[in-house]
Structure formats: C-alpha cells, structure tokens
Amino acid sequence: MTGKTADSDKTITSAANPAIKRLRALALKKYRDEEGVFMVEGARHVKDALHGGWQVDTLVYSHRAKGEPAVAAAKKAHGKCLEVTDDLLSRITGRDNTQAVVGVFRQRWTPLKDIHHGVWVALEGIRDPGNLGTIMRTADAVKAEGVLLIGQVCDIWSPEAVRASMGSFARVKMARAVLPEFLKWRKDWKGRVVGTHLNTSVDYRKGDYTQPLLLVMGSEQSGLSADITKACDQLVKIPMPGGAESLNLAVSTGVMLYEICRSKL
Template identity: 50%
Template sequence: MPEPSPVVISSAANPEIKALRALESKKGRSEQGAFLSEGLRHVVEAVRRGWRVRRLVLSESAGSGALLREAIEGCRAGGGRVLTVTDELMTRVARRDNAQSVIAVIEQRWAPLDTVRAGPGVTWLALEGIRDPGNLGSIVRSADAFGVAGIILIGHTVDPYSTEAVRASMGSIVNVPLVRLDEHGYLDWHPGWGGRTVGTHLAASDRPESITRGPPTLLVMGNEQSGLPERIAVTCNHLVRIPMRVGADSLNLAAATAIMLFAVAAPADA
C-alpha cells in the first residue's frame, strides 16, 4: 500500500489543519456537517458502521498494522483524504499532551423522526435541555451499552458532536442514532408514540425497580439543574424517583440515566 501522504504537514497554517481546527467550534461543525473522532479503534468502528470519513489525520508515529490499513482504506473508499502530520502538530490539533496518533473528520448523521418506532423490547431515550457535553457523551456510551435504539435530543441540548461529548462517548457516538426535535415538535409527536413513557421526578413515589422490562419504552430525562419540566413530565405515564440517602445532593445526570436504563432496558442476554 502506498504511503498515506507524500508530505508531512508541520504548519498549523496549512488550510487542511485550519479546517480541522474549525471543528472545535459549534459553528464550524455546523458549517462543515462534520466532527472530530480520536483514536484508531474508534475510527475503525465508524468505518465498519458505514460512516463517511472525510479526512484521516495520522501522526508520524502512527506506525502500521491491520487496523490502520482498514482505517485508511475505509477513508479512501468514501472519497476521503489521508494526511500525515508531525507529532508536535498532532498534539496542537488535539489540544492535549497525550494526543492519539489518529484523528478522523467524520460526516455527521441525524436520524429522521420516523425511525422512532415502538416495538417489543425497544427502548428509546429522550433528553431535554442537557447542558454538559461530558454528561451527554457518557449517556450516549450507556445507551450503547444497554442496547437503546436511539436518542431524541429535545430543545437546547448541547451538541453531541462536540469534541468533549464525542470523547466521553468512547466511540459509542457512531453506534447510537440521534434525532433532533424542539420542544413543540416533541409535544406534537409524542401522542403518536406507541409505547409507554417513563420519566424521573422528585415528586414520584415509585422506584425504578417497579418498572417491568419488555414493553416498548421511551425514557425521558431532564437537564442537570431542574430535571424534567412539567410540560414534558405530563407526557409520562410512569414517573419514578431514584432513592438516595437523606441529605444527599442529586445524582450526576449520566449516573441517573444509567440507573434508569438498567431498570428499563438491560438486555436479556446481558
């Protein structure tokens, strides 16, 4: 196989690097319709899942091997370009000292609303107004682990394709379909959802273990500060409260969501 690139890029002023750095901002990601994913294993997972890799950026010390060849071939098969940069520049692009040796620019995907369908054992997750990208990425990771069919992002939820969210997802971002809706869109759509809707609420008396697994389920979780707004909570036909020690502060949203996913969606073969 020929070398990934005959020229090793060393300057941050290179147009390819500028386009790469632009993906650090929400505006840049929106304009390019792409995001950054770091790490060879995560890039190969994206290739295997059929995601289009527009650019594959390798550091000089990336080495070789079957997985790297698979990533390169997957990138080129989709019409993408493979670039090689100095280790120093890779550190600057990644903005951390322990930078990965492989970074990919991957085309974003958004699933249409009509993919959200009820079915036996199917669980969808809806998140309203999530503010913290680390929380969102961790939730995507949990959703992947528990076999969730996809995630509906309601209202002003943080960008799931931000670098922090993608990092926190540990590669799961390419395994979990994402749907975007504003609040009015969700409220208009929800009456047609064919399954039950479960949410968490401080005023609820039931506990997560009261939920039976199996029926099609939409789990709805609110944001880190205020939880579910009442206009969303009233769409739930089952509200539960996660028990905690008296005097304890609220759970981290990612932890609370993982607990609820275990209650409603733990795979039968786990």
C-alpha cells in the first residue's frame, strides 16, 4: 500500500478511513513485520530518516504542521502524504500529546556478511525496548557502526524503541541473527569479540578493543548465554564497589562504548 504520489490536501476526519485503519494496525508488531515498515513520530526525526535515505511509505500530519519542511520532503520523496485531524493522529500513535507529523518508513537490515569494520554492539536476548532505543542513541553518539540483535529480542521497530533512540535509528545500522546463525558467522569473522561477564577478573579498562570489534552484551535478566560466552575472545567486567548487584543494560553498554571509543573522542 505504498503511495507513489502525494494525496490531495483534503483532511481525513474519519477513523473508518481505510488508510487510518491501516496506520492504527501498525501499532502491532505483527502488521509492522508483514509490511516491513515502522513508525516515526515528530518532524525532526522524520527529517532525520529522510536525510538518511530511509524509504518513506506514508507521512501523516495535522494542520499544525502545514508548511513543515518534513512534509515537503516526504512529498518530494514520493511518499503518500495524508492530512488528518489531531484526534486521528492521537489514535494512530496511541498518545494524547502526539507530534504533528508521523512518518511510516520501510524497515532496513544490514546482512551479517556486511559487518566488516568499526565497532558494533551485539545484544543477546534484550527485552526492554526503552533500553534498546537508548543503546542505539549511545551507539550513534560514539559513532559506532551498528547494533546486532541475537536470538529472541524485543522489537527494534516498536514505537517505544524508535522513540527512545531520539532519531539515532536513522544513523545506526541494524542487523539480526538467530543464535546458530550468529555462531556460524562468528567462526569466519575476522574481527574481535568482547563480552561483559561477572565471572571474570579483567577490568573493562584493561580490555583489548582492537577493531573491528563486536561488543556483546547479555540480556537484562540472564546475561550472556554459555554459547555466546564461549564465542568471545575476551570477557571483561565493570567494577561495582557499592551495594548494587547489577547495572541497567543501557547504562553498562554506554560505559563500555565510551571506553572502547575513548581514543577517538
């Protein structure tokens, strides 16, 4: 249902409109995956996606966004543009105070074979979309290449993850693999793999972060699996001299990324 040209300027007011029904359905992962799309809220982040070459499917906006450059840019990129009421925008996003511009873009994945250089973050079994979006944002901040998702994970294209990335989704590559696929790829990959683990004596500030590098982080609940642990060239840990038993995953990933990229900052 990809639009090839801009629609007329007539405002859509009915929730029964087929285009609105379709957009509301994209709140569910099932329909996002079926169509291979995801939703971006806000003119700034829509412009980030357009500037990054992401293929726009549909752009929805309210009267508040008339004259907004993101709308003109979406039309120029041959996206389907729909003006709707503020009430319909809220229904589409499921949020009361929604942005005046919402874009639907095609999902984009980087194949494992194209992971060659720089720093990548691999996340095994991550479940929290807020953490995932925050990690994308941190990866973007240190200019890491991308994020690799391993195994059963939360949806990187969920509104929560995209929102938490604060537009960084547009600049960070995404890759994915089931565990057997990752382990097979890792055997032939020429880079270095470093994981964080509590059962090691190596301080993260003493790690060898020669690039290309894959930083592997475990799930919030279980940490790294035995198979992933064995696949690492080195295990490091972040000291916690206080009373806390663990760090938030996004926080620990941020600590690691800034240490890894310190020489470039």
